[in-house]
Amino acid sequence: MSSGNGGCPNHILLLALIFALNFTFLSGLPTLSESGRRRRLFSVNDSGGHLDDTVRADPLDGLKKYRGGYDVTNKHYWSSTAFTGFPGYILAAIWLFSGVGYGGFLLVRMACCNGRKKANIRLPCSNNCHLWPLLFAVFFTVLAVLGCGLVLGGNAKFHSTANTVIDIIIDTADEASDTIYTTTGAMKEMSTSLGRVTGNSQATRFLTSTSERLDKQADDIHRQAAKNRRLIDKGIKIVYIVTTVAISLTLTTVLALLALGVLKFQRIARILIVLCWIFTVICWLFFGIYLFLQNFAGDTCTALKGFQEDPYNNSLSSILPCDELLSAKSVLSDVSAEIYDMVNEVNLNISTSYGSFVQICNPFSPPPSHDYQPWDCPPSSIPIGNIPRMLRLLVCPDDAGGETCNGGILVAANEYYTVEAYTTSIQRLLDVYPGMESLVECQTVKDAFGEILESHCGPLKRYVRIVWASAAFLSIVMAALVLVWTVGAAHSLRRHSGGSVKPQDGGRPSETIESGVTKDETFEGSEYH
Incomplete structure (x- = not known):
């Protein structure tokens, strides 16, 4: 009896500690800022060939070809890409300077011809x-x-x-x-x-x-x-x-x-x-x-x-350093394998000590995959998170007193509370395991980028x-x-500009206008208001 009481809590405690201690390896991962300084470029493969079309003239490098690939952290990528709009920039500059030149020509002409009046002959113009x-x-x-x-x-x-x-x-x-x-x-x-x-x-x-x-x-x-x-x-x-x-x-x-x-x-x-x-x-x-x-x-x-x-192997890992989460992926795999082995060991201990009247749900599949699939557990098995509730029905801590024990098996309070604390916490970690697995597998980013590509x-x-x-x-x-x-x-x-002379038309005498316009003007010969 004592071996059964002590073995089950100790194994569950060990299971919790393995999960917790394995997570400490994550602390060795570099931060995002560190990964940003060492990220690899997607655009260059192992043979040195470019998978994209980012080889362009770089105005910041004497119009030499930029060959650094798609890298939003590189100023030369931005300058070479922005330079692809040079047809618009050149046409804008030509139009601007032509306008300034024409305006300057008009100003010079007005300044030179100021005060000089020249009689112009108005030729007849059809509709x-x-x-x-x-x-x-x-x-x-x-x-x-x-x-x-x-x-x-x-x-x-x-x-x-x-x-x-x-x-x-x-x-x-x-x-x-x-x-x-x-x-x-x-x-x-x-x-x-x-x-x-x-x-x-x-x-x-x-x-x-x-x-x-x-x-x-x-x-x-x-x-x-x-x-x-x-x-x-x-x-x-x-x-x-x-x-x-x-x-x-x-x-x-x-x-x-x-x-x-x-x-x-x-x-x-x-x-x-x-x-x-x-x-x-x-x-x-x-x-x-x-x-x-x-x-x-x-x-x-x-x-x-x-x-x-x-x-x-992609510069977009600046959003999520997938290349540097590879080590965490192996740690997560080790954790799932350890949990699988430890739950099996606990179940074996329970079967040896008490028979197979109850088993703990193993949330991971057999090796080598160790996939997280708690839904495949037998209906009669107990999820790790339900162990505290089952313990309260079967055992009592020795500090609870006889009035609240109701005939349950008396166990050491320290072991009882340790099992209760760890099984509850492990279940919480198992609840977030799919999210962590998705993060380490970079599935979150893949799904997001897949949505962008598709839609x-x-x-x-x-x-x-x-x-x-x-x-x-x-x-x-x-x-x-x-x-x-x-x-x-x-x-x-x-x-x-200045006076105008209208020639004789049909034997009528000509008219001389000192300034202004005649009443016959339409679109071009209109009066300036």
Whole structure:
């Protein structure tokens, strides 16, 4: 009888200690910040070949080819990827300098010709002469409105999809830290329970120090996730707001220019032409920026696909260091094997001492897999977490007194409370075991990235392609529209700078105008208000 009473609690105690002591190996894992400094790049395989398309000219390195692969922590990756939008940047610069040059030419011309009046001969102009510029202006204005709508719609869709992708990634990191917090909570409870019955033993010190180290790692993951969420959200929001505001102002300006041009408010119209010129520069810049974002989105989706194939050799492990959790994976496997062996040993001890009237549920499958599957236990078996309840029905601690024992087997109070504390704590650890297994196997990240690849990568690349293509279309239309209005304004200014002489028509005497315009003017020959 004594061997049975002592053997069962001691074996369960040993089972708990093995689980607790094995977790101390996790304390040797590097933190996220350490792993970030030693992460391996996904883009380079063992043969040195690139699996992605990140070999690009790097302006920070004299336009030499960047060959470092997809690495969001490398400034050379960012500079080489941002440089892919150079067609938009160059066109924006050309348009800007051409506008500045033309404006300077007009200022010099005005300064040189100031005070010099030149009589110009007004040639007769047919109705078509005035109608065609107006038709071109209306036509390009309609196209500009269409282009603005495409950019605004695509930008809104891109912003929404990008936010969804970022939320999935950051929530995955938060879920990882929550899993660690849940595990350390169980370990702390186990340490507290053990401390009540054994005092400040080696096991309690191990549990306390290990839980503190794991808490620090979870804090680091949570802190980095929160920081990255703020930075990325801020960046995406800035791009979205700037694009929306600029394109909305462009839309307003081109409509106002058409209205004021037709109504012959030419001085205000000239100011709007200058604004349209500036907005055209901005549209070219948007074309380059979103072309860069499309390449970045493509790189990211390619990296996510590579992560699905090999999560242990990928720069995306900055979110979760899967490569450095390999050691924890072996520890977790050892823990499951030890628990399996110890539960079998306890059951053998119970069978030897008391017969097979009751067995403890072994939550792990036989070797070599040792899968966690508590649902496969026989219906008559007792889960480890129910052992305290069964003990209360069968035995009593020797400090309980005869009034509360009700005929149960009297056992040492220390052994009774030790078994009760450990079995409860072990069950809590077993409850979080699936989460820890998923974390160590990087299944959490695989599932999250799989969702992004399946549901969001396609729309993300499609919407950013719509934005840059629409921005390019809008830029071309704006350039044509500005040229139409600029030519019209220059022609009008040339016709009415100084005096003008109208030739005789049908034998009528000519009229000389000192300043101003005649009443026959329409689209180009209108009076400047």
